[in-house]
Amino acid sequence: MRTVGFDALTAEELDAWHLLRAANPLLDSPYFHPGFAAAVHASGREVRVAVGRDRAGEVRxxxxxHRERSLIRPAGWPAADFQGPVLAPGSSFPPLALLAGGVRGFEFDHLVESCADFEPWVESRRPSPFLDVSGGLEGYLGRASRSGKDNMGQARRRTAKADRTYGPVRFAADAVDPEVLDRVVELKRAQYAATGARDYFAEPDRHDLLTRLLHTRDSSFGGVLSTLHAGPHLVAAHFGIRSENVLHWWFPVYDPAFSALAPGWMLLRELVAAAPALGITRIDLGRGDDEYKRRAKTGETPVCQGIVTRSSARQALRRARDSMVTSAKSSALGPGLRHIVHKLRDLRR
Structure with a gap:
């Protein structure tokens, strides 16, 4: 195994990346497309790639x-919602081989179960919900839970109300509009501030990443900006990434002034309806405890949390921290302990 900067990958290695990913259905998320790593690298955060070859010299x-001192984390961290090595189904991967050149740990929090070799270092699993949108809105409603159907019905009625109250409702499934993207980031940062969550966009390269993805119009990979207006008002918007027939629901926002309309559901309904025209058959919602994800999902994919390390002490500290986080979240004091949960999570940074 050798590790090189993304820009130093050879044409052979990039071709192997595409071929290995195409052969493995578990890697159809856009996070596994080399275009994602390329955009992250170009935005200013160095991406390095561990390349494993077999004895015959073939890329496997x-x-x-990314590397931060003695720790490495998946490209796009902390916003990479699916992680893991790109390899053929059933292939092996030696996780400890990553611990070379001064690297003491490989931390992951959204590892897909595509390689059993990581099992000894998995500490927990959490569900990552998705929507099967084959057949568009009609197909989705045939698979949705009662709660999902009810919320979609309410979204239809609220869309009609918004049309009457504020002006014609307009939906754009794939808009290339940098000004609207700026507004998405602005609304997302306000949401982070209101909830006490870590501000992902505090680092300027993250905004640049979204801008690069917005203008990536490759037929197999790129950013997707969807917008919902009522009259002159931007009611809700979403920025995600897609690869072939999979769209990842990444940064959804809505204007709090229209919260009574539950505009997030209105936007999601429009996107599900537009899925066939976009060539989308699945929308990954990403790991999270949000109620709308629980209501909207038609299925879920498990993702793993843990760290590859030779240090038993490091693993013990992580387990203790995670236990405290879980206890704080489930406590009757709940909301009052939110800041403690965020402090504990910061210990992994």
Whole structure:
């Protein structure tokens, strides 16, 4: 195994990346497309790639990542919602081989279960919900839970109300509009501030990443900006990434002035209806405890949390921290302990 900067990958290695990913259905998320690592790298955060070859010299696995001192993390961290090596189904990967050149740990929090070799270092699993949108809105409603159907019905009625109250409702499934993207980031940062969550966009390269993805119009990969207006008002918007027939629901926002309309559901309904025209058959919502994800999902994919390390002490500290986080979240004091939860999570940074 050798590790090189993304820009130093050879044409052979990039071709192998595409071929290995195409052969493995578990890697159809856009996070596994080399275009994602390329955009992250170009935005200013160096992406390095561990390239594994067999004895015949053939590329068998690639793992894009960032290095921070003695720790490495998946490319796009902390907003990479699916992680893991790119390799053929059933292939092996030696996780401890990543611990070379002064690297003491490989931390992951959204590892897909595509490689059993990571099992000894998995500490927990959490569901990542998705929507099967084959057949558009009609197909989705045939698979949705009662709660999902009810919320979609309410979204239809609220869309009609918005049309009457504020002006014609307009939906754009794939808008290339940098000004609207700026507004998405502005609304998302306000949401982070209101909830006490870590501000992902505090680092300027993250905004640049979204801008690069917005203008990536490759037929197999790129950013997707969807907008919902009522009259002159931007009611809700979403920025995600897609690869072939999979769209990842990444940064959804809405204007709090219209919260009574539950505009997030209105936007999601329009996007599900537009899925066939976009060539989308699945929308990944990403790991999270949000109620709308629980209501909207038609299925879920498990993702793993843990760290590859030779240090038993490091693993013990992580387990203790995670236990405290879980206890704080489930406590009757709940909301009052939110700041403690965020402080504990910061210990992994």
């Amino acid at each position: 696995a690639l793992l894009p990542h």
